[in-house]
Amino acid sequence: MGNQHEGDVRGLKEGIREFMETAPAIYMPGLSVDTVIFGFHNDKLKVLLLRFANTPYFVLPGGFIKKEENLDDAALRILQERTGLQDIYLEQFYTSGNTSRSKETVAKEELQKIIGKAQWSNWFDQRFVSVCYYALIDDTKVKPETEIFFTEFKWFDVNKLPKLLYDHDLIIKKALSRLQSDLDKKLVGFNLMSETFTMGQLQKLYEAVYQKKFVRTNFQRKLLSLNVLERLEKQYTGKAHKAPFLYRFVTGSNE
Amino acid sequence: MGNQHEGDVRGLKEGIREFMETAPAIYMPGLSVDTVIFGFHNDKLKVLLLRFANTPYFVLPGGFIKKEENLDDAALRILQERTGLQDIYLEQFYTSGNTSRSKETVAKEELQKIIGKAQWSNWFDQRFVSVCYYALIDDTKVKPETEIFFTEFKWFDVNKLPKLLYDHDLIIKKALSRLQSDLDKKLVGFNLMSETFTMGQLQKLYEAVYQKKFVRTNFQRKLLSLNVLERLEKQYTGKAHKAPFLYRFVTGSNE
DNA sequence: CCTATATTGTATCACTTTGATACAATAATA
DNA sequence: TATTATTGTATCAAAGTGATACAATATAGG
Numbered sequence A, B: 001m002g003n004q005h006e007g008d009v010r011g012l013k014e015g016i017r018e019f020m021e022t023a024p025a026i027y028m029p030g031l032s033v034d035t036v037i038f039g040f041h042n043d044k045l046k047v048l049l050l051r052f053a054n055t056p057y058f059v060l061p062g063g064f065i066k067k068e069e070n071l072d073d074a075a076l077r078i079l080q081e082r083t084g085l086q087d088i089y090l091e092q093f094y095t096s097g098n099t100s101r102s103k104e105t106v107a108k109e110e111l112q113k114i115i116g117k118a119q120w121s122n123w124f125d126q127r128f129v130s131v132c133y134y135a136l137i138d139d140t141k142v143k144p145e146t147e148i149f150f151t152e153f154k155w156f157d158v159n160k161l162p163k164l165l166y167d168h169d170l171i172i173k174k175a176l177s178r179l180q181s182d183l184d185k186k187l188v189g190f191n192l193m194s195e196t197f198t199m200g201q202l203q204k205l206y207e208a209v210y211q212k213k214f215v216r217t218n219f220q221r222k223l224l225s226l227n228v229l230e231r232l233e234k235q236y237t238g239k240a241h242k243a244p245f246l247y248r249f250v251t252g253s254n255e
Numbered sequence C: 001c002c003t004a005t006a007t008t009g010t011a012t013c014a015c016t017t018t019g020a021t022a023c024a025a026t027a028a029t030a
Numbered sequence D: 001t002a003t004t005a006t007t008g009t010a011t012c013a014a015a016g017t018g019a020t021a022c023a024a025t026a027t028a029g030g
Helices: A009-026 A069-082 A099-103 A104-113 A168-186 A197-209 A216-225 B009-026 B071-083 B099-103 B106-115 B168-186 B188-192 B199-210 B216-225
Strands: A027-041 A043-052 A060-066 A088-098 A129-135 A150-157 A229-234 A245-248 B028-040 B042-052 B061-065 B091-095 B129-136 B151-156 B229-234 B245-249
Touching: A009 A027, A009 A060, A009 A104, A027 A069, A027 B028, A043 A104, A043 A197, A060 A069, A069 A088, A069 A129, A088 A168, A088 B091, A104 A168, A104 B199, A129 A150, A129 A168, A168 B042, A168 B168, A197 A216, A229 B028, A229 B188, B009 B061, B028 B071, B028 B168, B028 B188, B028 B229, B042 B106, B042 B199, B061 B071, B071 B091, B071 B129, B091 B168, B091 B188, B129 B188, B168 B188, B168 B199, B188 B199, B199 B245
Parallel strands: A027 A129, B028 B129
Antiparallel strands: A027 A043, A027 A060, A043 A150, A088 A129, A229 A245, B028 B042, B028 B061, B042 B151, B091 B129, B229 B245
16 A cells, blocks of 8 residues: 655755755745545545655645645646556545744754755744645545655555654644535545445445444435435355445535 | 724835735745624624625635644634634634635735735735635724725624625625534524623524524524523513513533 | 255335424513 | 414424344354
8 A cells, every 4th residue: 555665865855955946936925725635445534645755653634735826736746646547536624823833853953864964955944834725536446646744645544543743643633524514515435435336335425434334224325315316237256145225426416 | 983093194005015025924925814794783693794895895704824824823813813812602604715716906906006016016916825814803892903005994784785806795605604504503693792682682683693593482492402501580671561481591411 | 856045025004203283381572 | 343463382204213023144062
């Protein structure tokens, strides 16, 4: 699932140095975008995180906003660069701007270890305000791309997160909370599923998002009453029980 | 309700020039805060807007973020400067960052008319990303303060807005939409009312926010069932009918 | 091949919530 | 003192929800 970046130290060093040199001319100062990428597998809700250099710390995939780029386009571009996906369900949910979040020093120290203090340019010394988006993706289609700074891409259970830099743990909490209300209102869940699915799989998704159990028969009645599911022919699961129907979300009624 | 600013042209000109000179040293570049201030009177939901210079255009009260200031604190400070209120219910709901919003030229042209092109500094030529908050206030307590640039402070019915600069009309729409979902979930409505109120007044508020009528008896049953209202003694309205009870929101159960 | 097992699809019952209507109570007015 | 406008409460039917029962059926194991 993770994906080791295998540039040599020379290339990494040069890459970081070049980024810090060129960034001020390309990107808006003091502004960043962070994305909480949700996926769903093994009946668990997962978040895609990046390991920061060779530390035990992880961060949200993020990036900066080009000077002539729309905010939403920046978020989309950052996601495409990281996941390789084209059509991504994306929702802005929060902008984080406490000054304390810039006090984090682990990232700076690690970067300085790699490139040497003399090469330090002040791009990362800025105080950043970060606009946060969450994305829902069918993770069977993702090919995460690591990048300079980040040595590993990894899915984490939303309940078993690693150590995170900055206020990224808070941001993930807010993203989940927002996903919960959106799932009710806008039926965005299908973005996390493959094209077709059984009622059981859908229920597992809802249980993972809301972190609670639902009574099977009532859940089924409820979702069918929404008239957003199209029932297909039966599934041949190979499991030792009655084969469940397959469903597909009907687009058009929502979004 | 409005409040004419009566500085002479000389002072206005000097004020604007000075602001543009000093702003880059004080505030984060490319970032602003806009606030949608909701009030409730005459059974109507109102928004507080500022007339831009002597144009027919209005804008949302806004401002900039000091370099070492938390984002939420900036929003609070801007509101306090404008309304004179200390404890304000404030909710961040959206960050607006399309490049097209900076294409607005009315504001720039008007400012240049006042101070002369020679005096122009490039603070307002920047592309701004704006973090938007909405505020709920008991407007009987407000004393709006005008400021350089802005000649008049005025309440507008949320359904009868004047011409607005930038994308401020879109921002107000989003604010209302967010207020509607928050009112359901978090019972924030009391921030728009005076300390005590009748069930009829409360219903009018809900009707103004949701822009639809409710059946009186069912509305009453519903709100009483939430256990957030404390019933006081009767009200002596002087109206020619049975005197309604007065209620107060009980704090603690919400927020 | 036949039966056991696990899980699915549907029905049903009791209970709660919601929409709509009826009606008695009452403060000011004429 | 009766009238008027509005309020507080009750009630009935319809819709929605939680809990349970049960028949259907694809595979596994003998």
